[in-house]
Amino acid sequence: MKKELSIPAILLRLHGLIWASLPGFFVLLNVLAVAHGLSWGLNTLVFQRFFDAVNQAVTGAGTPSAIYWQLAAVAGITFGGQILNGAHNFLTNIFGHKMMGFLSKEIYRKASRLDPIAFEDPAVLDDINKAHQGMGSCLHMLAVILFIFTTYLPYFLFMGWYLYSVKPSLALSIVIIFIPVALAQLIRTGVYTKLEDESAPLRREYEYYERCICHREYFKETRLLGAFTYFRRLYQDTLQIMQEKKWKAELRTGLLELATRVLTLVGYMGVLYMLFAALLQGEISVGAFAAIFASVDMMFAMAEEVVGMHIGTVTQNLGTVRNFLRFLEIPERTGKEVAVDPGKIILEGVSFRYPNSEKDAVSDINLEIYPGETLAIVGSNGAGKSTLVKLLTGLYLPTEGIVRFGGVPTNEVSPDSLFRRTSAVFQKYQRYQMTLGDNIAISEPEKEKSNELLHEAAQKGDLEPDSEAFPKGFETMLSREFDGVDLSGGQWQRVAIARGFYRNHDLIVLDEPTAAIDPLEETLIYRKFAEMATDKTAVIVTHRLGSARIADRIAVMDQGRIAAIGTHEELLRSGGIYAEMYHAQAKWYHRESPSAL
Ligand SMILES: Nc1ncnc2c1ncn2[C@@H]1O[C@H](COP(=O)(O)OP(=O)(O)OP(=O)(O)O)[C@@H](O)[C@H]1O
Ligand SMILES: [Mg+2]
Structure with missing residues (x-):
């Protein structure tokens, strides 16, 4: 080789x-x-x-x-x-x-x-x-x-x-x-x-x-x-x-x-x-x-x-x-520099295999995501959820099939063109050793930091910059090594979510950034998010079906494939894995009224 x-x-x-x-x-x-x-x-x-x-x-x-x-x-x-x-x-x-x-x-x-x-x-x-x-x-x-x-x-x-x-x-x-x-x-x-x-x-x-x-x-x-x-x-x-x-x-x-x-x-x-x-x-x-x-x-x-x-x-x-x-000399990923508007995202017969892997992480996915819709992706560990979001954002290119991002195949345009209007909070997000403000504003590195936008993003991530956890507000250094403070796992996740919202976007992907936040809080964050993101396309990966409910549609993944897709009610009605998972988890949310679920 x-x-x-x-x-x-x-x-x-x-x-x-x-x-x-x-x-x-x-x-x-x-x-x-x-x-x-x-x-x-x-x-x-x-x-x-x-x-x-x-x-x-x-x-x-x-x-x-x-x-x-x-x-x-x-x-x-x-x-x-x-x-x-x-x-x-x-x-x-x-x-x-x-x-x-x-x-x-x-x-x-x-x-x-x-x-x-x-x-x-x-x-x-x-x-x-x-x-x-x-x-x-x-x-x-x-x-x-x-x-x-x-x-x-x-x-x-x-x-x-x-x-x-x-x-x-x-x-x-x-x-x-x-x-x-x-x-x-x-x-x-x-x-x-x-x-x-x-x-x-x-x-x-x-x-x-x-x-x-x-x-x-x-x-x-x-x-x-x-x-x-x-x-x-x-x-x-x-x-x-x-x-x-x-x-x-x-x-x-x-x-x-x-x-x-x-x-x-x-x-x-x-x-x-x-x-x-x-x-x-x-x-x-x-x-x-x-x-x-x-x-x-x-x-x-x-x-x-x-x-x-x-x-x-x-x-x-x-x-x-x-x-x-x-x-x-490792080949760089290049492609046309064009203004890509996310619009509709279409996956046609998409399969993907990691380098040096023996089997496909996702296989034969056919999916359309409409502009402005909120799609939740649920499924067990290793089902292929994170891989799917990396494919639909164009971060990874499919090994088979085509992902059309606003009508443009992701393998034909430059990554920069694809990512320009996309924001994402990945499962393995970064904890930067910088101030709270910089940790959020880094998602728009070319833009001058705006206090107003910082507050707005913090609010969307349910983060309180004026609380005791941040003695100097946005100027609080988030690193013990640089004489600052350290945060709890849940607080870090809120920072990561705020970072995702700070970036100017038409599409936002949240890949389980809330795992360390308690289920009720998570549902609240997502609900607030759904209310605000009416004109933006959103893809949410979650294990908690109470949160998935806020989505317009839910895709259920199983062993690399989409096992079912539909609204919460449709999926419940049709029985199957989703109904099973939902009933198993429903007890977590008993503090809320059934209608809020
Ligand atoms: N870097 C990698 N190299 C090889 N295989 C990988 C790699 N990352 C993931 N996989 C495999 O791809 C499959 C799908 O993984 P993926 O991370 O998409 O699952 P997931 O649904 O997001 O799981 P989780 O709920 O645990 O986050 C798994 O079988 C996993 O072992
Ligand atoms: Mg994952």
Whole structure:
């Protein structure tokens, strides 16, 4: 399923990212880098000339003034090289910071455009996890590759040309020495890519256990159940498997490195011997001998640095860079940007299956929701209610059939167009660590917060911002971590409902946001809601049939299908699951008069 990106493809893509972000800066950096690399090579050349001038002066074949000229050239190149070095490092650092900003923006931009269903797929979650890890590696790889191509490569090309002009076999032997090193690096790449692919699911696992132990959300239950040791053991076991995999990879690549280093050292000795022999046979000048002798060391150090250290760490991180690029390539959900008016919502033969799931969560749904109507969806746990509302809002696209949202198939238009006039309070709503006002107004993030609308929304959610629970009214911070207050489950649900109402909408979906609110209160909220929402389409998911009664129609779901649909009276009359459930629950509402039920 996952086709690996080749190294040239990776380089091309990284290049594309740079061009997209910093084209001018990139050109400047490259020009400077090439000049920097050439200055190292020129160093050897001017030293050779200097040594030759000294030798000639000593042997009486030259004049002392020639020495001064050559010395000036040496000083000029050395000084210029230092300036280039400083400027190059400085610009590389700035470049790194800028790219970091750009790449993180890319990650968030991408995550915001993924198809929501992607987040239900463990493979995509892995890629997202790995992408964050891969960003740093990408930057490092970019910096190294740039350095190799624009600084080391010009230097080696220059030195290759220089050595070749002095004695061709010298240039050739230096190239041969590096073949085993390069091969070893290829093997390393394979080892580390495999390691990264095997580690990501393990990392996700142990991070989850870590949360079960320390995170506030899980902590209370873990303590109460006495499950601390249990989770710690799971955490340690997973960590250990990961460490063992890492250790094996390190050992294999370590041994490989040792072998290649020995080979390189032997080659290095060979080159020094060749140089010495060439001098004795009069094939090269004393100056060339001295300059090459002095620079062979630097060349080896640099080649080692490039292949052993730089390419080594890059190949080690190649796996994570691939993950990052793969993440950027996950298909985004796109579609036409049109003004969609919810109007009528029609589901024709709709089935849906979650990624990696064996069976349909909902199957063969045919349903029409009329503008302005209130539809309740009821049914047992796992019947497919939440999945159905995600399909009819266009959040998920059906695997079979069509959902027409105001006449437009949901798979043809952009998610933004679909969601513009829809508000929803999902079963798993968010508790934002922000003020009460912000927690509500976040459903209209682009609009300026309006106090009047806040009060209106709070009233619809049956929330009292002036009560003791909110010491600073809408300005009350809803987070203990930020010196604020915490709310009860029912209060949080009211905040979530107020948030749903604050958003400008033609369609509102409430997926059991009232489970923690007592049944009588829930019925009151829904009744008030039904009175106010006469011109809006509303879909309410509830387990409490007393609340479902306020709806114009009720759809009863059973095992992914709509088992029955009709008004409360029709469904009661026809018997079936609904009548059964209703009679079982009716006793909850005995405080109210039967007519209010
Ligand atoms: N992310 C998921 N991946 C795979 N299967 C899922 C996922 N979410 C839900 N399902 C499955 O789809 C089916 C319908 O789930 P859904 O959440 O729509 O039910 P529901 O009627 O809303 O239940 P509840 O009353 O408990 O909220 C269930 O069998 C469930 O196991
Ligand atoms: Mg549900």
